[in-house]
Amino acid sequence: MMQMDESEINEDQLALVLDECLSAILSENASLDDCLARYPYHAEQLKLLLVAASKINRHKTLEPTQAFRNQARHELMKYISSHEYKSVPVYRFALILASLVIGFLTTGTALAQGALPGDRLYEWKLxxxxxxxxxxxxxxxxxxxxxxxxxxxxxxxxxxxxxxxxxxxxxxxxxxxxxxxxxxxxxxxxxxxxxxxxxxxxxxxxxxxxxxxxxxxxxxxxxxxxxxxxxxxxxxxxxxxxxxxxxxxxxxxxxxxxxxxxxxxxxxxxxxxxxxxx
Amino acid sequence: MDVIRKTAGISPQKKQVNEKDLVHRAKAGDPEAFTALYDAYLSHVYRYVFFRVADDQTAEDITSQVFLRAWEHLKRYRQDGSFLAWLYTIARNAVIDHYRTRKEVVPLNDALPLPVEGPTLQERVELKVETEHVRRAMLRLTSDQKEVLSLKFMAGFSTEEIARHLGKREGAVRALQMRALRALAKELKLEVG
Known part of the structure; x- marks a missing residue:
């Protein structure tokens, strides 16, 4: 039990140290060796993780091809011109509100037709x-x-x-x-x-x-x-x-x-x- | 408009102001403002999607879809968060939709275009091979693991930003990030001598 707690603590510490190392590498341009030197206690485990990180980090400047960029831009422009954007959908809001009111009145009126004197909806019926x-x-x-x-x-x-x-x-x-x-x-x-x-x-x-x-x-x-x-x-x-x-x-x-x-x-x-x- | 295109050398505050202005104009129905946002963020979205799908054609298709959806739903975007983060959310959903509706496994595309960077052809070819290798490894990770690595390395989010974006605690993100890198190291068959 004690061992499990210790290993959990170690995992948390390692996750924290890894995160600090990644921040240093990604934003402060620190090197892998700098990080390992900074955290010698975790160095062995850190190294594998940081090498894996460097493999994916190497592609952070990946760019789409110019051909795709141009084609996608063209398609976007075409789409925009055929799907005019309504910036202030006040009319839609009004339409929805009017539909709701009409729906409410219609439903209420339909329900009221069965009302008898003394019923709540009787006045509505009249x-x-x-x-x-x-x-x-x-x-x-x-x-x-x-x-x-x-x-x-x-x-x-x-x-x-x-x-x-x-x-x-x-x-x-x-x-x-x-x-x-x-x-x-x-x-x-x-x-x-x-x-x-x-x-x-x-x-x-x-x-x-x-x-x-x-x-x-x-x-x-x-x-x-x-x-x-x-x-x-x-x-x-x-x-x-x-x-x-x-x-x-x-x-x-x-x-x-x-x-x-x-x-x-x-x-x-x-x-x-x-x-x-x- | 050009200011946002070249975001590397400007302060985050200025970038924020320009993004805000462009988004505001785009929401008012200005197509030029939206295409400026497209120019600024196309690469970011592409990179984010790239390592989460099997081939670059799919990555391109999904990237295009992200911007079409963004235009379509622009009125829903509230300017209290980053526009790019909103695009990543759309991209994540688009990737999920892609896997949900996919009828057959798309084979990895060997005809991956050569990366633009790299001074010599040999270096470019090597980078292409490695890109493919990393992509294959990434595809074997869990969805959460792919997500956290894409946000960290491709989107350049801090742990705090990832936590906010995914609605998780920072501690949980750190642990997930560590497990993701362990899994990636295993898939890449990395060994530390």
Whole structure:
């Protein structure tokens, strides 16, 4: 054990002495004999290593041929001219950032489409629908699809009183928007959609007050698309707006009724903010 | 530009300033600045690669590749380290790639060009034979051993610089250097009388 330690120490010392000798030879132009004289204790082992070092050191001035130098230079120039170097890749950075943002928005929007009232992504879903509506040319078709979505959401969260409240409010709102868009040309279509949805909800135990009267709006003189954050709201509210009323059945939403008194009886709709046409 | 070409007689500080300036200009897309760097460092890279591959054609190919890759990835180079050290890193990876993708063992090239130096033809021929002999011996060393000897003798790095370049401790580099020279002596069949 002791011997091993000693030999390890000797190896370390020899490595150190060799390194010092090499430094002296390479940078101070010392000779091999100078080094051996400087370290007589290690001379025997050093000599072999330094001779080996001198064999490779002899080639430190090795040069490539002029023919290669010229040819490689020519190829490099050709390569440089065909691969223009972009010094400040700001545009790339911007492109990457934009791609990331678009990717994030796209993924988020796709994920949000399955969100229900009360979910974190539900507001995102509504925002994406507003953007969809804003970019669509046929607002009525979009609003019909949105109303269908809202009615499905009402059914999906019917077991959760807190979420039901929000779902009903959103359905009510979607239906109201649809009604506000009725003109003689689309009255049948919109009425049929609303009727179908109501029947579907009623079959699931959600009773709505009948659509006893739907007053068509007068066509607005100037059609101006609304911004993405606002729905085009009617400038004239129908005199009679059907309300979504939830009938409190024991097996459905037992606590909802106490939590949501406004929905247990015909309630006054939240004030509608009309957006003046620009 | 010429200052960096003849680096022997100038202070390291001036060389550093010129290298920095050239690299800065090259990074800004100046091809002339990059070719000046090529002229300055081609021999260094060639020597570094030379003893790590079996023939000079491969050494030339890899040396060319190093500069093409350097141009391509110049924006990644951060000027806190030596540009030459960065070229050596590219060269090391290029050599590794060469051995990784090589499908067959390349025979040693007997038609090695004669070294330029040497006053007489006989001396040049002798040097060529010895170069080949050393190269064959070097090729039998481990990758680490070849690396440390190339950096020490061909690149002229100090032990401290090698340690920094390879991310090793100086003591480890000294020990590796000693083992590499022992192995080289053995391969060269050196005997001390």
């Amino acid at each position: 925002a994406s629908e507003r953007a969809w509506r804003w970019t669509a040319t046929d607002h009525v078709s979009v609003d019909i699809k949105l109303a269908e979505r809202r009615s499905r959401e009402v059914l999906a969260v019917s077991g959760d009183p807190e979420r039901s409240l929000r779902a009903h409010q959103e359905y009510q709102y979607a239906e109201m928007v649809l009604i506000s868009e009725i003109v003689p040309e689309n009255k049948a279509r919109i009425t049929s959609v609303i009727q179908t949805q109501r029947e579907s909800l009623e079959k699931s135990g959600i009773t709505l007050t009948p659509v006893d009267e739907i007053t068509p709006l007068q066509p607005e003189p100037v059609e101006t698309p609304a911004g993405p954050s606002e729905l085009r709201m009617p400038s004239q509210i129908p005199s009679s707006i059907p309300f979504v009323t939830v009938v409190a059945t024991p097996d459905l939403m037992p606590t909802a009724m106490s939590a949501v008194p406004a929905l247990t009886e015909p309630a006054v709709l939240p004030p509608v903010v009309s957006t003046p046409n620009k």
